[in-house]
Amino acid sequence: MSYPYIPNSNAKIRREMLDYLGKSSIKELYSFIPDEARTHEPLCLPQPLLSESELKRHVNSILSKNSTCDENISFLGAGCYNHYVPAICDEINSRSEFLTAYSGDTYVDHGKCQAFFEFNSLMGELLNMDVVSFPTYDGGHALCTAIMMSHRINGRTQVLVPASFSPSLLSQIRCYCDSMELVTIPIDSTGQVDLQMLKTLTGAESACIVLQNPSFLGHLEERADEIGALAHACGAQFVVYADPSSLGVIAPPADYGADIACGDIQPLGIHMSYGSGLGGYLATRQEEQYILNYPHHLYMIFRNAKGQFGYNRALPQRTSYNRRENGVEFLGTCVGLWAITAAVYLSVMGPEGMRELGESILYKSRYAKCKLRELPGVTLPFAASCSFQEFVLNFDATGKTVGEINKALLDERIFGGYDLSRQLPELGQSMLVCVTEKTTQKEIDQLFEVLSHILAVHR
Numbered sequence: 001m002s003y004p005y006i007p008n009s010n011a012k013i014r015r016e017m018l019d020y021l022g023k024s025s026i027k028e029l030y031s032f033i034p035d036e037a038r039t040h041e042p043l044c045l046p047q048p049l050l051s052e053s054e055l056k057r058h059v060n061s062i063l064s065k066n067s068t069c070d071e072n073i074s075f076l077g078a079g080c081y082n083h084y085v086p087a088i089c090d091e092i093n094s095r096s097e098f099l100t101a102y103s104g105d106t107y108v109d110h111g112k113c114q115a116f117f118e119f120n121s122l123m124g125e126l127l128n129m130d131v132v133s134f135p136t137y138d139g140g141h142a143l144c145t146a147i148m149m150s151h152r153i154n155g156r157t158q159v160l161v162p163a164s165f166s167p168s169l170l171s172q173i174r175c176y177c178d179s180m181e182l183v184t185i186p187i188d189s190t191g192q193v194d195l196q197m198l199k200t201l202t203g204a205e206s207a208c209i210v211l212q213n214p215s216f217l218g219h220l221e222e223r224a225d226e227i228g229a230l231a232h233a234c235g236a237q238f239v240v241y242a243d244p245s246s247l248g249v250i251a252p253p254a255d256y257g258a259d260i261a262c263g264d265i266q267p268l269g270i271h272m273s274y275g276s277g278l279g280g281y282l283a284t285r286q287e288e289q290y291i292l293n294y295p296h297h298l299y300m301i302f303r304n305a306k307g308q309f310g311y312n313r314a315l316p317q318r319t320s321y322n323r324r325e326n327g328v329e330f331l332g333t334c335v336g337l338w339a340i341t342a343a344v345y346l347s348v349m350g351p352e353g354m355r356e357l358g359e360s361i362l363y364k365s366r367y368a369k370c371k372l373r374e375l376p377g378v379t380l381p382f383a384a385s386c387s388f389q390e391f392v393l394n395f396d397a398t399g400k401t402v403g404e405i406n407k408a409l410l411d412e413r414i415f416g417g418y419d420l421s422r423q424l425p426e427l428g429q430s431m432l433v434c435v436t437e438k439t440t441q442k443e444i445d446q447l448f449e450v451l452s453h454i455l456a457v458h459r
Contacts (some may be wrong), residue, residue: 077434
């Protein structure tokens, strides 16, 4: 049965519509389109699905081919993480008050304005910062915004980033900040920033020093405060890209001198979703030079004449949204739902919950490192540095490539670590292994056993 019924599928009704328009055919209806822009041969399309039930069966057959973290063990991270999502996060963000076609405006949607303000407040407490903006599209977008804010504040054009920085984030910087000069800071054998080299690289053209902490390779930067001091000594901004799930156990960026903190809120109660489920946070001190250079919405709380609390956008005239074609960069409202989700997550976790989350990840990271380094031929390039959530395993001495190992792991329903050999060839055949609070000791032991078998087969 072909349904639902669409009136203009009826030939008689279609004829009446064309007569009303004064057209003899569908072809004549599109006659205003230049002939060279129109297709004259029949399109090579598959047979149509004539009913909703057929369409549903077809789509489900495609979706059933997916391999997800629900039925597989995952040690894959590198920017998107398999954290536990409390049921209340999905319950709240699916409510009709929040799950709407548009994010809402201050004059009709006061509840959402309050929710966005609560997100800003909770993130501000987590980051120990005064001002937090409405989320950007993702963490990379927030990072690029921080870099361009630095440029607008001091007029400089040089950006310094460590060699341990995320290749994905670097690609966004090269695209979004193409007018800026990107300088790589070498790292030492432990993965830490080489401070002596950094001193020689900073100068009068340095707009900002960007630090990812924890780094893309998973280790914590032990001398972050010294890096911040070097940035300030040459008049540059100190920008820190931080994973919010680490801030229950690791000092927030503001505590070691960050001027601008940024990152992705995906770890805060948002499911992994290919191409979605991301949102960038941006935070600073409450100083005029920063507030006036935020291109995004800032939400504030105030009292009206009756003493009632209200919520609104602060200084909207400075945003790219209000400046339209004169805006300094693009932004959108599609991540408003993720701001609400992150606010729910932080409110139910509380300070103790975030501390427990961080401690669990630290413990499991340590256990996994100690266990997997026992594999024959496997080394840990940055073993001397403390790791949070991720660490590097090198397989050069095993004679196998990471691609071969990950393929064999997939046969055992395990997603192996991120293959670093493509984007960071200087690390050889290395993978980036990720463990979160969801990873169990049993799963780590299983990874060890499967890897032992894979490597033994080769020998």
